[in-house]
Amino acid sequence: MADRDDVCILLPTFNEAETIESVVSGFREQGFDDVLVIDGGSTDGTQDIAESAGARVVEQSGSGKGQAVREAVTRHIEQPYVLMADGDATYRPDEADRLLKPLLSGQAAHVIGNRFADMQPGAMTKLNQIGNRIINSSFETIHGRDLTDILSGYRAFTRQSFQRSSLTASGFGIETEMAVECVKHNISTAVVPITYQPRPDESDTNLRPFRDGATIILTLYQMAKTNNPLFYFGSVGLGSTVVGFLLGAYVAYDWVVNSISHEVIAVVGSFAILLGIQLLMFGVLSDMLVAVNREQTRRLEDIAVQLTHESRSRPVDVFDDQRVGDAEHGKKGDAEDTGDSDIETEPAVSSHSSDE
Secondary structure, three states: OOOHHHEEEEEEEOOOOOOHHHHHHHHHHOOOOOEEEEEOOOOOOHHHHHHHOOOEEEEOOOOOHHHHHHHHHHHHOOOOEEEEOOOOOOEOHHHHHHHHHHHHOOOOOEEEEEEEEEEOOOOOOHHHHHHHHHHHHHHHHHHOOOOOOOOOOOEEEEHHHHHHOOOOOOOOOHHHHHHHHHHHOOOOEEEEEEEEOOOOOOOOOOOOHHHHHHHHHHHHHHHHHHHOHHHHHHHHHHHHHHHHHHHHHHHHHHHHHHOOOOHHHHHHHHHHHHHHHHHHHHHHHHHHHHHHHHHHHHHHHHHHHHHHHHHHHOOHHHHHHHHHHHHHHHHHHHHHHHOOOOOOOOOOOOOOOOOO
């Protein structure tokens, strides 16, 4: 059974001097010895304060939360489990077990903390709440899963599931990408209730609601290209078709009523209709290919798991004895053929590479 030694607490930070000490101390008091603070070049002493509180501090080579998380997991974390939180004291360290329980018990490979389950007054502005609801609804519509709070920064995941994901976001879109990749690769995901606290008065947020919100929605739409191509191409195709029909209706009306022809508009409308229909057809075909690929990937993963179980349950001792016996029998036969039992034989060299 995994324990706290198998968990690394990951805290991406940037100018969190007012709160980082309490966050690091809180997780260490809960029994987590490895608290990794990956900092984006803070100028307010965040790194020194975190190190004094007992954290392992690394300055990221790039910029942005997404880049920090990717670099931390791939370069600086060796434990099989990662618990990610923010350094602004909005999440409670004493609720870490809520997120780790489904992970350590094998029920899920990715766990998201639902901030809306217990949101304290003042923790999130009305504008941000509306934006979060819109983004979560968009995620459910585009990617077909209701994960309740895909923008939550308090989550736990296995390092293996993280490495399976193709993450490219550099900023706050990292949480969105992680949620999409969970759906795309059929990674078992659980949602647990957490408490979301307001930031301390002296702490400033790094979030820019309009800019970051637009970036997140754009990320959702772009990732639909490989996860839900029918929506991605179908939405553009449907829009193009509707525009084409509207232009055609205008041309027809003006020609019938006023006897005025609009050849150029008619050509543009026809082109828009043809393009829209082609995009719709392409979306349908792409969706079929994605469905087939997912099924094949699932079967290959099942076969890999089955082979792993069989190799673990195989009686290795018997196999080794048999192989040694065959080798000795072969040496004996060779010695009899050559008439000299003292002749040494070189082991056969496998044609397979060492990676295989």
